[in-house]
Amino acid sequence: MKIFCPDCGRTTEFDYKEWHCSCGGAWELAEQKVFDMSLIASSLSSLWRYEKLLPIELKEQPSVSLGAGWTPLMPAEYGGRKILLKLEYRMPTASFKDRGVEVMMSYLHSIDVRHVVEDSSGNAGASVAAYAARAGIKAEIYSPAHASKAKLAQIAIYGAKVHTVAGARIKATRAVMKVVKQGAVYASHAYHPVYLLAQQTAAWEVWEQLGFKIPDWYVVPVGQGGKLLGIWLGFRRLLAAGLIEKIPRLVAVQPALLAPLCEAFNQNLAKWPITNPKATSVAKGLAITKPVRWKRMLQALRESNGKCIAVSEEEILSAHKKLAKLSFYVEPTSAVVVAALRHLFAVVNPKETIVISLTGSGLKSPLSQ
Template sequence: MWTVQCARCHQIATYHPTQWRCICGGPWEPPRPLPFDHRAIRPHRPGIWRYMGLWPFQRDPITMGEGWTPLIPLSAIDPRLWAKLDYVMPTGSYKDRGTVTGLNALREMGVDQVMDDSSGNAGASLAAYAARAGLQATLFVPAHASPGKKAQMRAMGARLIEVPGPRAQATAALLQALETGGIYASHVYNPFVLLGLATAAWEIWEQLGRAPDAVITPLGHGMLFLGLFLGFEALQAAGYIDRLPRLYGVQAAACAPLAQAFTAGLEAPAPVEEGETIAEGVRIGAPPRGREILQAARLTGGAILTVQESEIQAAQDRLARQGLFVEPTGALAMAVWSQVLRETDRVIVLMLTGSGLKSLR
C-alpha cells in the first residue's frame, strides 16, 4: 500500500501510477512527517538502502549502491565548510538517490514502461535504472541538452525524443503523448522520488554526528531541496535534532522564478522565460512544487538566491582546484556560501550535485 497526500489540498489517497497528480492539480507527496528511527538503520545495506526499514517496499529493490556519498571538509577554503559529493553516484548525479526509490515503487505497482521529461541528469538516471530493471524508458529532452547527457541516455537503451525550444516544451510534448497512454515516471511529480532524496539529510546527520547549521543546494525543480526539508523535518519530529538547518536554494539569475517569488514575499512563483545559463540543470521556468519550496525555505529561516554566469564559472573553477570536478549546476552552492554564513555557524554543507564529465564542451 503506497499512501500519498496532496501537497495543496491535503487529500490522502492510495497512489495509482496513472494518476500522477491530484485532481486539484497539486503534486503528491509522501505523508508527513516521514517516519524516522535510528534503530531501523541497517549499515550493512548498500547506499540509501540502509534506511529501507523505514519504507514500505515489499520486494528486494533494484539498486546500484546509490547514496551514502562522501561528506568531506573544505577546510582549505573555510573550516566551517563541508561538501556532500552527491555527484559520486552510479550515473554521475544526485538524481539516482530519488530515481531509485521512485522507480522501485512503480515497479512494485506492476509498471513495465516509463516516460519522463528531463534536461539530462534525471533522464540519464531513469535510463540507467530502467535498463537495470528491464523496463522500457522513453525520454523527452530539450534539443539543447548536453550532447554527453543525451549520449548517456541512448547508450543505456532509452528511447529519446528531442524537443526544440525551451525546457517546458519537452514537458508539453510528454503530456501530449501521455494522452494516448503510458506512465509518467516524473522525477518531479512522482512522490516516492522524495523518499530517496530525503536520505541526503539523514546521511549528513549521521556523517556529521549532528545537524548542520545550513545546507545550500542548486534549485531548479527543487526536488533535492524538498527532499532535504522532508529528511530534516523527520529527524526533528522524531526528536533527533532540535531545529531545522537553514535551507538555501540557488538559481541562475537568467532563470529564477523561485528567487523572485521569495524576494517579493509571494506564496507561489510566477512562471518566467527560461534565459540562457550554463547551469542547464536549473533552467526551470515554472517549477510545479514552487509553493512548497517557498514554504520550506521560509520555515527553516533560509532563502532563495541568484547568481550570475561569471559567478557560476568562478565557483566551478574554485571547486575544481580542490579536486572536485562538477558541472556548472553542481557549483551553484559554492557561489553563495559566504553570503549566507552567520557568526554562530559551525557547519555549512554544500550539495555538489552533478559530475563535471556531464558537461564537457
C-alpha cells in the same frame, strides 16, 4: 500507499495512472513511519540502510538497485572558510537524481510497470534510463534539443529511446504530457511521490555522518526543487522523532538569469512570478520556469528561516574552476552552490557548519576551455 496533495489537502490511495492531483498539485506520501534509529541497517553503504524507514512495500527488497546513496561528506576550505561538501555526484549515473530514481524505479518495477516515460534536461533522464535497463523496463526520454550532448549520449547508451524537442525546456515537458495522456507511465522526478520520499535519505546521511548532529546551513541548487524538499522533509522526520532540536537553515541557489524562486521568496510574493528569460544560463539543469512544487519550496525556506541566492554567470564559471582546483569536478549547474558562498559568508558566523550539495559530475556538461 496513501498519498496527499499539499495544495488542496486531498488524500487518496496512490495510482500511478493518476500522476497528479485533480487540482494540479504533486502528490506526497501521507503516512511516514516514526524515525526509529534502531531500524537503520548500518552495515549497508547505500540508501537502503534506511529501507525499514521508507513507508513503501516492494515485492523484493530492494527490487532494483545500483547502490545509490551513502555519498561522501568531504571537508574543504573555500574563501578562507571551512565547509563540508556532500558529493551527491558520486552516484551510479553521476548525479543526485539516482537517490530518488533508485527507489522510484524499484517501486514501479515491483508493481509490474514495463514501460515508462520521463522528461529531462539530462540527469533525470540518464538515471531513469539506467534503472530501466537494470529492471528490464522500456524507457523513453524527452529532452530539449539543446541539452548536453554527453547527457543525451548517456541516456541513449542505456538503451532508452531519446526524443529531442526543439525550443525551451518546457516544450519537452509538453511533449511528454501528450504520451502520458495516452496512457504512458510517467516516471517523473518532478511529480512522483516515491522519488521525493527517497531524497529524504540525504538528510539522514548527513545527520549520521556528523555524529547524529545537524549542520547549521544546508545549501542546494534549485530547479524543480526535489533536492531542497527532500532535505527539508528528511530533517522534519528527525525533528518529529525528537532526534534533533531544529531544522538546518536551508539555502536555495539559482542562476540570476532564471531565479523565480528567489524572486518569490525574497519579495514575499503570494503568487509565482511570470518569468521570460532572455538568455540561457550555463547552469542548464536549473532552467525551470515554474516548478510543480513551488508552494512547498517557499514553505521549506520560510519554515527553516532560510535564504534564496541568485548568482551571476561570472560567479558560476569562477566557482566551477575554483572547485576543480580543489579536486571537485562538477557541472556548472552544481557549481552554483559554491558561487553563492561569497554572499552566504557575509551573514554566517565562521563557527557555523555549512553543508554544500554537489549534485552532478563535470563529465556531464564539460565546458570548452
